[in-house]
Amino acid sequence: MNTTSKIFYIIGTFFLVVGIVYGVLSHGSEPMGIEPVGAIALPGAFAMSFMIAAYTGFKAKSFPGRPDDDHDAEVEAEAGVQGSFAPYSWWPLWTSLGAAMVFLGVAVGWWLSTFGIILAMYGVIGWVLEFSRGQHAH
Template sequence: MRVEAWLLSAGVLFFVPLGIVYGYVAEWEPVGTVGFFLLGGMFALAGGYMWLTARRVSPRPEDNPTADIEERAGDVGTFAPHSWWPFVMGVGVAIAFLGVAIGWWLTGIGAIIALVAVAGQLTEFSRGLHAH
């Protein structure tokens, strides 16, 4: 997790000075300047979370530069063998964005379909064939 923490923390060191330079060059134009500072803040939040998590969990084989491939072997997680919910979610989001061009009423229908798909995906392992 240390590599991820360094990578995300480097975003702060890039975007905050870039925001200062952009603000100076663009005469403190509010939208771009604030956008760069918020982007630096986003990287600070993600990098800080990774630093805190890296301190709490034990080092992974990926964190050891002399580790062998065999050290990472084993169970990675639980994955659904097949699921229609991502497809339904994609259709709902596509209908919602299509509603911006056709009519706002269609956006509501697409949002409802997408929310049902999110609920279905979240509860997929709570019922049915793959229930835990």
């Protein structure tokens, strides 16, 4: 996972540099002084990239010796179970629709982002608690 965190650090650094250049070059082209969508989207992409990089970096300490960090590893070293995924789950649909509404709200109007945040939170909570049967389940 060290490789993954390095890749996301590189991507985040790219978004940081592009965001700074974009802010400098677009300053004064809008009536308010700065173009609002790019001024929010590029630092947001920088923050999300660094958040993923930090998470995978912390997890790399818990799982040392992953095949993707070994330069001499064979393809077969990554074989096996990759995770447990819920079949036929509707929660990713609601989560993605909420996220789409949030991003569309940046371009259309902030009121739409409010509804998107509510829908996305509903989807994420339902997705996380999909297999929860309560505190006293047997």
